[in-house]
Amino acid sequence: MITMDDIIREGHPTLRAVAKEVPIPPTAEDVELGKEMLQFLKNSQDPEKAEELQLRGGVGLAAPQLDVSKRIIAVHVPSVDPEKPESGISTVMYNPKVLSHSVQEACLGEGEGCLSVDREVPGYVVRAARITVSYFDAEGEKHKIRLKNYNAIVVQHEIDHINGIMFYDHIDEKNPLQLKDGVLVIE
């Protein structure tokens, strides 16, 4: 079972490496890893489990954060609207790729954090508001999905990790809370 002890922190070189593509269909080992990554996210969002296991809440996790330099990410974003269950996303993506993205940009009003960063880094992390992503699932089936708003932000944060990019790389150091016109602020 994955706990915070398995998550490497900034300064560890694996977080700055470009992770390798995995064979498709994924090996049994990579399927198991993906399952454990998704379970970690679910545990981290369960008040009792998170307390018991001392987990920081997370909506995404990338294999490099476990010192596994492979292009595997897990996202678990519960839908905020029970009427629209499809507004959330809960899946493991193998070899995810952003095929296209909107010109429109977006950021989270409260900025971003990271399980591999044990400090607050204030500032807007401006990303594409909408993305089209292709990925393979645990069975080796190819998917192509369109994401927007929070789901798009989370998946971009995770895909950054497999490219060795940290969220604060996107923050304008001189003016972290500066926002260009037209950037959608997601609260």
Ligand SMILES: OCN(O)CCCc1ccccc1
């Ligand atoms: O890489 C996952 N992780 O460090 C957990 C936090 C994920 C996350 C937080 C804010 C905005 C997008 C994604």
Ligand code: NI
């Ligand atoms: Ni992160």
